[in-house]
Amino acid sequence: MGCWPHGLSVVFRVRVRGDHGSPCRNGFCSRVQRKRRMGNWFHNVITAVYTVARGMLITLRYWLITYKDGRGTFTHQFEYPEKPVPVAARYRGFHRYDLTTCISCDQCAKACPVDCIYIGKERVENGKGFKITGFSIDYSKCMFCALCVEPCPVDCIFMGATHDLSCYSRDGCIVDFSRLPVDVSWGRATLNPTAVAASKVLSEPVHGGPNQ
Numbered sequence: 133m134g135c136w137p138h139g140l141s142v143v144f145r146v147r148v149r150g151d152h153g154s155p156c157r158n159g160f161c162s163r164v165q166r167k168r169r170m171g172n173w174f175h176n177v178i179t180a181v182y183t184v185a186r187g188m189l190i191t192l193r194y195w196l197i198t199y200k201d202g203r204g205t206f207t208h209q210f211e212y213p214e215k216p217v218p219v220a221a222r223y224r225g226f227h228r229y230d231l232t233t234c235i236s237c238d239q240c241a242k243a244c245p246v247d248c249i250y251i252g253k254e255r256v257e258n259g260k261g262f263k264i265t266g267f268s269i270d271y272s273k274c275m276f277c278a279l280c281v282e283p284c285p286v287d288c289i290f291m292g293a294t295h296d297l298s299c300y301s302r303d304g305c306i307v308d309f310s311r312l313p314v315d316v317s318w319g320r321a322t323l324n325p326t327a328v329a330a331s332k333v334l335s336e337p338v339h340g341g342p343n344q
């Protein structure tokens with residue numbers, strides 16, 4: 133059972149919890165117990181003031197840093213969409229695909245856990261292997277896991293750095309890489325909605341592939 137410190141009970145009506153061990157008798161504390169409780173109370177007040185002041189100093193320091201020369205008032209500034217936003221070196225964005233080396237072995241499509249890679253191919257006449265007639269990825273299903281990248285025997289598919297491929301219809305989410313210019317489909321961050329829209333009107337792949 134606790135009690136009110138004699139000097140504070142009227143003014144603050146705050147019940148001070150001390151570590152005095154034995155409870156007060158009949159609601160009254162001894163002089164030593166009251167002193168100990170007062171000491172605890174002041175210690176708590178000082179700790180609280182110190183903690184708040186320390187937190188505010190950190191806030192103040194970071195606020196002042198934003199006004200340093202060259203830093204500006206914002207933490208980051210990007211000239212998006214005129215310039216692409218920088219991403220981490222191993223960022224997994226929309227794919228890069230090289231039609232000129234793909235041998236249409238289907239390994240990437242088999243590895244895809246959501247079956248969103250569609251490969252069209254025809255056997256090469258008077259020769260070996262296949263030629264690609266289509267290489268589409270449905271980005272309304274792709275989860276950017278990169279499992280399609282690992283099994284490729286000729287390293288012609290990678291995760292790129294493009295993160296923006298906005299479109300107005302679901303058809304815009306399906307990208308046929310074989311209809312894109314090679315520098316767009318293989319460029320690290322050049323896949324863009326305009327190029328994808330232009331690829332929709334092509335009926336033939338832009339390149340015959342390695343077996344033609």
Ligand code: SF4
Nearest residue numbers: 244274275277278280
């Ligand atoms: S990143 Fe994953 S989900 Fe997307 S196409 Fe590759 S394997 Fe399929």
Ligand code: SF4
Nearest residue numbers: 234235237238240284
């Ligand atoms: S991208 Fe690679 S794994 Fe996929 S079909 Fe072409 S060669 Fe095979």
